[in-house]
Amino acid sequence: MDRLEAMSLLIEVVDKGSFSAAARSLGLSVTTVSRKISDLELVVGTKLLVRTTRKIDLTDTGISYLAAARRIMDQVEEAEREAAGEFIVPKGNLIITAPVLFGRLHVLPVVTGFLALFPHVNVRLLLLDRQAQLVEEHVDMAVRIGKLPDSTMIATNIGSMRTVVCASSNFLADHGIPKTPDDLRKL
Numbered sequence: 001m002d003r004l005e006a007m008s009l010l011i012e013v014v015d016k017g018s019f020s021a022a023a024r025s026l027g028l029s030v031t032t033v034s035r036k037i038s039d040l041e042l043v044v045g046t047k048l049l050v051r052t053t054r055k056i057d058l059t060d061t062g063i064s065y066l067a068a069a070r071r072i073m074d075q076v077e078e079a080e081r082e083a084a085g086e087f088i089v090p091k092g093n094l095i096i097t098a099p100v101l102f103g104r105l106h107v108l109p110v111v112t113g114f115l116a117l118f119p120h121v122n123v124r125l126l127l128l129d130r131q132a133q134l135v136e137e138h139v140d141m142a143v144r145i146g147k148l149p150d151s152t153m154i155a156t157n158i159g160s161m162r163t164v165v166c167a168s169s170n171f172l173a174d175h176g177i178p179k180t181p182d183d184l185r186k187l
C-alpha cells in the first residue's frame with residue numbers, strides 16, 4: 001500500500017465531504033477510494049472515519065491523523081519543490097511594462113543583466129506609451145514616471161528626475177524670456 005497516496009485520499013475525502021465527491025474529483029471509482037481508506041485504517045490499526053449513508057465524520061483518532069497527514073503532505077510537496085530547484089533557482093514568467101523611450105534606454109539594460117543572472121526566468125517587456133492595466137493584462141511589475149494615483153498596488157520610488165525648461169537663444173530674442181508657463185500661451 002502507498003501510504004502517501006492513502007493519506008492524500010483521506011484528505012480529499014474529508015475536504016470533499018464524501019467518498020463519491022472525492023472519487024469524482026480524482027477520477028477514481030468510489031470502490032477504489034473506499035478500499036484504500038480501509039487499507040489505511042488496517043495499517044494504522046483503528047478507524048479514522050465513521051461512515052453513514054448521509055455523511056462521513058472523523059473519529060477522534062482520525063482528527064489527529066488527518067492533521068498529521070496534512071503536515072506530511074505539505075512537507076513532501078515542499079521537498080519536491082526544493083528538489084526541483086524552486087527555492088534555489090528563480091524561474092518562471094515575469095511581465096514588466098514601461099514607457100517606450102524610458103524602457104529602451106533604462107529598463108531594457110537592467111532586464112538584460114537580470115536575464116544573464118537568472119536564465120530560467122522568462123521576461124516579457126511591454127513597452128507602451130499608455131498605462132497598462134496591471135491586473136487585467138497580468139502585468140507583474142510596472143515602471144511609471146510621475147505621480148501615482150492612490151492605489152492598492154505596492155509602489156517603490158526608485159529615482160527622481162528634475163524638470164528643465166529649455167529654449168533657443170533665437171526664440172528668447174524674438175519673444176522675450178517667459179516668467180511663468182502661462183506666458184508661453186500668449187506667444
